[in-house]
Amino acid sequence: MLQVNEIRDNFDRACEGLKKRNLPEPESLLQEVLKLDDKRKQTQVERDGLQAESNAMARQIGQLMKEGKKEEAEAAKRQTAAIKSKVKALEEDYATCEESLIRLLYTIPNVPHPSVPAGKSAEDNEVVLQKGTIPALTGTQKMPHWELIKKYDIVDFELGVKITGAGFPVYKGKGAKLQRALINFFLDEAEKAGYKEVQPPILINEESGYATGQLPDKEGQMYLAGADGLYLIPTAEVPITNMYRNEVLSESDLPKKNAGYTPCFRREAGNWGAHVRGLNRLHQFDKVEIVQITHPDQSYPSLEEMSLHVQGLLQKLELPYRVLRLCGGDMGFTAALTYDMEVFSAAQERWLEVSSVSNFETYQSNRLKLRFKNQDKKTVLAHTLNGSALALPRIVAALLENNQSDQGIRMPQVLVPYLGFEWIS
């Protein structure tokens, strides 16, 4: 959620930024925010003033009672009724104001960083860099991963359908081991990079969902455990970032770096089609997430650091990849700047998104009330960042497709110690 004071102080900058997101009329929208906030303040002044009066009267009555002046006290009591009903009315006004202000703020996405390119869709994303060699596959050695997994019997979709439904695959044998190897590899790398490993809950309450911005706008994307009002996490970002909800850290604690492995659950309602065959899109998948809480001055250097960390993983996995700077139209609601990492899946001949690294600046921390005390002892909002490092299924897809040959599928060297084998054959 944007900060009202920031909007007030940097009105033009906010408008310019929101235009990159193709918001039709950010000016009037932001004006509306300021108007509501003004009204809120004005109501507060009135309410507080009357409440002060009411409090004074109550004190007076107390005093009179003590002095035994019963008659006078009773008379004073009768006078309070009018003021009380006014206070009550103003309290309701205030609550209404505040609620509509917050509701409006919830509909406004984060202001993009100046470096974010304008644009409408994924087509307009900026390719920052591309690395690695795209393998040249031919003939029988150019099987898409959904055929390879059948050939080697390592991932079983039909079995998942029986147990749960579409999009819940069963990993078997070397397929299951590959999952475990990747998770351990990613966690070990994160630890080396200074991230503290955590294992958070994978069900979250409503408050957590609001705090990191999944609610209210992505309500339909999450699975709901209705009996208990809990949501299955769509990403470990939610529980890990929420560890710091309502916290005041000290400046010396920053940056906080956490990494965690969790399964992730996404309903992906209305998001299915031919282009999402096999492992390309699932309802349940595994991911290692890295999360940072930083000083506002440090968040962009940290974002670069996280991007390099993810790139390092892809290099070690010997996968050809590219880095995109997302345009205003393609960027997530809560992000100020996002890099997407895509690997090339050689049989599908497609780039697959395997990571998304974002700086949210204070958009999340404002809802989270995640602050720190700076050197002037002032409490200020921290910046939050997170990124996938990495999401497994598409990595698996690319590994299978890119490394296939007549001898089988060769695993990258870094994984061999984790796997205990080099070939899937």
Place this chain on the structure above:
RNA sequence: AGAGAGGUGUCCGAGCGGUCGAAGGAGCACGCCUGGAAAGCGUGUAUACCCCUAAAGGGUAUCGAGGGUUCGAAUCCCUUCCUCUCUACCA
């Protein structure tokens, strides 16, 4: 899951209808004391929103959360969350 107890400031802990943002202690900060330190003494020690601002000052709210009773609630009532003890169950 059942029965009981309880949730107060950085921490411990008192308060159980009025002057309580909240006794007392510990901690922390600053000052005095000291050759230095400890002890001792003194002073200070929450957050949010808002008013007025040059500064100072002031208002409102906050004693797990939400609602209610009352002129007035940390104190009474209701709902809810959490913790502890016992019982039951269980990976």
